[in-house]
Amino acid sequence: MSEIEEKRHEIAELIALELGLGDLEGLSAADRAAVDRQTAETIAGCGVDSPDPADCTEANIRLRGLLQQYRALQILRSDEADARLAEEGEVFGREDDA
Template sequence: MSDLDAKREEIAAAIAQGLGLGGLASLGADERAEVDRRTAEALAAGAPGVPDDPPTETGTRLRWLLAEYRDLEALRADTANARLAEEGEVFAPEDDA
């Protein structure tokens, strides 16, 4: 399991906890599908998968996990760019247009 996959599972667990569903292992198929949907939404848009309840420790943890996930994505992209540069594939993102 990659670092990104592991972080995604942590985010899913935080969302399940925020929804009052307990641990991921105990979820039924419908509940897991809902958690997966909310996780995908949270990753795509920042944090819309967060329950609508007032900010709680769970909500704060979720925002922190989402920030870590974004950092891991950026690190992966930076690592790939460094590898390409070492191979002579020097480029600038603005050249991709």
């Protein structure tokens, strides 16, 4: 499991507890799907560049910390991909993505 996958798993564990579902590993398929959906929505909605940002002030301190770490890993992953492309001769600027 990559670092970003591990961080997402930590977020999902916390969300399962906050939803009152208990341990992530013991969830039914339906409950696990609900946690996965809520996790994806939380990660997307609490991002600083989200087009429709959620009010994440209600999130507890641990969840906010995990979300910050997750975003940092996303940025790192993006930067590593850019560096790899540059090494392969695919040099471009972010403004070229439009």
